[in-house]
Amino acid sequence: MIARGKNASDLFPAVVKNVACKNIEVKKLVYVYLVRYAEEQQDLALLSISTFQRGLKDPNQLIRASALRVLSSIRVPIIVPIMMLAIKEAASDMSPYVRKTAAHAIPKLYSLDSDQKDQLIEVIEKLLADKTTLVAGSVVMAFEEVCPERIDLIHKNYRKLCNLLIDVEEWGQVVIINMLTRYARTQFLSPNQNAEAASLAKRKPYVMDPDHRLLLRNTKPLLQSRNAAVVMAVAQLYFHLAPKAEVGVIAKALVRLLRSHSEVQYVVLQNVATMSIKRRGMFEPYLKSFYIRSTDPTQIKILKLEVLTNLANETNISTILREFQTYIRSMDKDFVAATIQAIGRCATNIGKVRDTCLNGLVQLLSNRDELVVAESVVVIKKLLQMQPAQHSEIIKHMAKLTDNIQVPMARASILWLIGEYCEHVPKIAPDVLRKMAKSFTNEEDIVKLQVINLAAKLYLTNSKQSKLLTQYVLNLAKYDQNYDIRDRARFIRQLIVPTEKSGALNKYAKKLFLAQKPAPILESSFKDRDHFQLGSLSHLLNAKAVGYQELPDWPDEAPDPSVRNVEVPEWTKCTSREKRKEKVEKPFYSDSEGESGPTESADSGEGLGSTVGCQAEVPRVDEGHERGMLAWSTAGHRAVPTGLWPARALLTACVSPCPPVTPPPPQPVPTSNIVSTSLVTDLEGLTLTDTSLAPALLSPALGALRSYELLHRMTGEGLSVEYCFSRRPFPHDAHMVAVQMQICNNTDAEVKSLRISAPKPLSGTRIHEFPEIESLAPGDTASVVMGIDFCDSTQAANFQLCTHTRHFYVSIQPPVGELMAPVFMSENEFKKEQGE
């Protein structure tokens, strides 16, 4: 019934009762009904609310989600607080599906009650931090709807979004890419400003922000998407953001879209037309793809024509014109007219072929179809205006046409031409005027105006022959129905016919009428479209659509890039649920971090000698970070769907090349006091997930390096041992992992000959003992380093810790991340290793 468009609201109470129905199909249909009519019958709709509230607590995530969906779709203002509560709850739901639904609900609530904006922004902020691909697209959509101006919310999530992008579902990709385009426009410097900037001088040479690069790199594979909208979104991103040299990559993908449905073609061609004005070279290799088939719909034909015209240059003009020749004979008259105009534009743009074009057009004048002739007359008029002198022949020919052509625009054009160049055709002009005067009353307005013009011009140049005719025409015009024509006639009469009263103006009449007129410039109607964001609805319509947001201009100065550094506390704030989820992904993410982490530690280790050196180190650290991100992103791309397999490959890739690396000699743990705080924060920014990593990079002395207990004070009878992974290469054997031990004597007696004995090697596990500690005074602490080769496994290493009196059985189990060693690798090497 709804489908038939009838108003079914009378049945509302009866239908709503069914909401508690068990049958899911009925339930769904009731939902559809509710969403449609709830706004009209607000009170009754409230009856159903409690069902949804119950649904929100259901253990089945599907039911929770659909309850939230319907609840948020019911547009009844009274339940806004309930909705708000439901959204907030769902935003921290276990299931990402429910969280996604929560993100969807946000714009719905916002459109119902915009006062909730602040609260909603909080929810959006929380959801933006979500790491599942499922949620990302929806939340960005909500962000765009509710608070597109709050660009600061994106900073922290920028890199994450870039990296997740490829795994987000396709609709989300479109929204995210569009959002990132705007973001990048505000946050990065223009890559194309070099030319102008050079003249301004004193500007630093442009270096692309690594994050900008990251965006470009991560979106590029999406050009391969099967979804035309995604391809278009990437194309506009490249067009707006990429350096000139790189924009070319999108051409191929766009040309591919031309094979798609005609509606897609239509939109793509619109965009190509705009692009081809600015960057002609980009599409030139694909010229032939824009050739027109007789089966294309007219609008597509015209757009293709537009593109072809834009692409025309000296080298390819002959082929294009040959194509045009075939088009002119088409049956589709609108298209023929457009072709003729296109020829005119080619002729104006490329001087070389102007004569050929003109000749071709003149031939068309003998075409039987009136529309064709009319259109060519108009175009010829424009062309002739550029170089009138040589073409009196053509003008004569056209004058003859006035007898046959009926299309007013063409008649007017001819008359104008004759009037303008009446000196070139002195014999014909008065004759034409005579004929026109005869038929004056039957002409269209536009033709009448031109007749008056012609008469005036003739009167001035050749008053002998045409004086009477002019008088006659002006008299006719005086009693015309159209006031425009009456006005014109009166004005001209005053101007040209000398009377006693008319003064100075009279003398200038000739100048006024026969002044050199500038030739019109034929240009593309797509010329002014490029200020709209490509691919947007506004661009397509060439008018601002509701809710269109201007693409901001490039900033002059890059805003602080560090805002995008993810701060550690952000992650610790995550709910426990987040963390649990995290664990699943951990083996995969952490190893690339493991890779990036130690890299930094090596970097900063060198720089720690002095504060100055340390400061100088900062940019390098950033670089290292970038590399880490790279490793992450390359692995991130497709590894997520494949699960464990690439993760292991990566792990071996990271672990196996250990031996060839020549690590810097172990340095004494640097005293951290001199480390400037800026470095600290910078390094903090580097860690992506694991809180414990960051400070560890600096030095254990900061105390934050995660230490594990080896021997508790109670079991050790006063002797307590803690160990941590110092993340420095073990000097004696590169295969071994250095373990730093803190041995503390809490007894009141001296502990003597502390050593390791009888290690129980477990399938290849080797242990390099630390030198025996002769004695440890009460209350004293000793720090030693031992090496363990875990053989790339996470098996615990068991051994005995001996004192002069006792033996303690202990074991050390390494976390995966600690088995890594830093390796410098180029991207290619990395790929190779990963390929293995």
Add this chain to the structure above:
Amino acid sequence: VGSRSVCDYFFEAQERASEAENVPPVIPTPHHYLLSVYRHKIFFVAVIQSEVPPLFVIEFLHRVVDTFQDYFGICSEVMIKDNVVVVYEVLEEMLDNGFPLATESNILKELIKPPTILRTVVNTITGSTNVGDQLPTGQLSVVPWRRTGVKYTNNEAYFDVIEEIDAIIDKSGSTITAEIQGVIDACVKLTGMPDLTLSFMNPRLLDDVSFHPCVRFKRWESERILSFIPPDGNFRLLSYHVSAQNLVAIPVYVKHNISFRDGSSLGRFEITVGPKQTMGKTIEGVMVSSQMPKGVLNMSLTPSQGTHVFDPVTKLLSWDVGKINPQKLPSLKGTMSLQAGASKPDENPTINLQFKIQQLAISGLKVNRLDMYGEKYKPFKGIKYMTKAGKFQVRT
């Protein structure tokens, strides 16, 4: 909630356009924007209130049509009216407040089971529904396009390499443009979570490709191997474009002689189709169609084989040729009767050609091997090649 009156603008535009294809895809109205797609002789219109990438909407509409087709076999007005409940349910799942939700047909089918005769019978007896009550697992997993727990007794994977030649041939028979567009359609019915790799003998041929989301882009970049966990059932794995440098071997030629004479009411019409560079394969399913000028009243033609139809209203001539026998070339000869007194049309009609060649990929693309990992059984594999005419036009 909008009223139906917004669509009036659309009907207006539709009336204005001479042919259905000429309706502009985007129509601005005072408060809304109407975006439409035209498929299977039905318009699907989306109403939009604010700025949105138009392709986003158009692509979605196409996806909706694809889904309907998937569900009901064909997408026609009758079909939609008959299944209005399912249509509503599907749309409800696909869209939430104007944002696409689930568009993978694998997921949708789990949510709402497609109607079959058997199920209708079962449903009426047991009172159960078409709506699945479990959240499809794919929605949450890392492979959103595949459902879990797929089971088949016969495990099979079929791949069809289909290439289409788009060409424009000019009057004298020389090629103006010709390019090859190909797709690989797959029908995979495999148990569990198979991980497939497909490699080509000559992957260099592929110039521009677009993948189903399941294909791992990295491996294609580095090794030119397609590695993927397939969706269940039919899907398009890849579409590609063969690089423009390779010259395209056009497998057929058309000889034509169409002439009108001024003053006379008769015109001559003659077409012959013949094979050219077919690599020993027969050309099948040849169809010649041509839009005749308005002045043509009727045609009296005799084909040497096949059947022909001329529709005097739309002026469309179509000739179903069938197989081409190289010894005896098919031809269509006869006269056209023109409107008396009308001058001769200034354009000769273009000829659209359709044909099929089995067991041949015209670009020479060959699949090397298909391997499966992750599952133990041995699947049955099959690969079929086919070349078709895409937009193949001969100007006369």
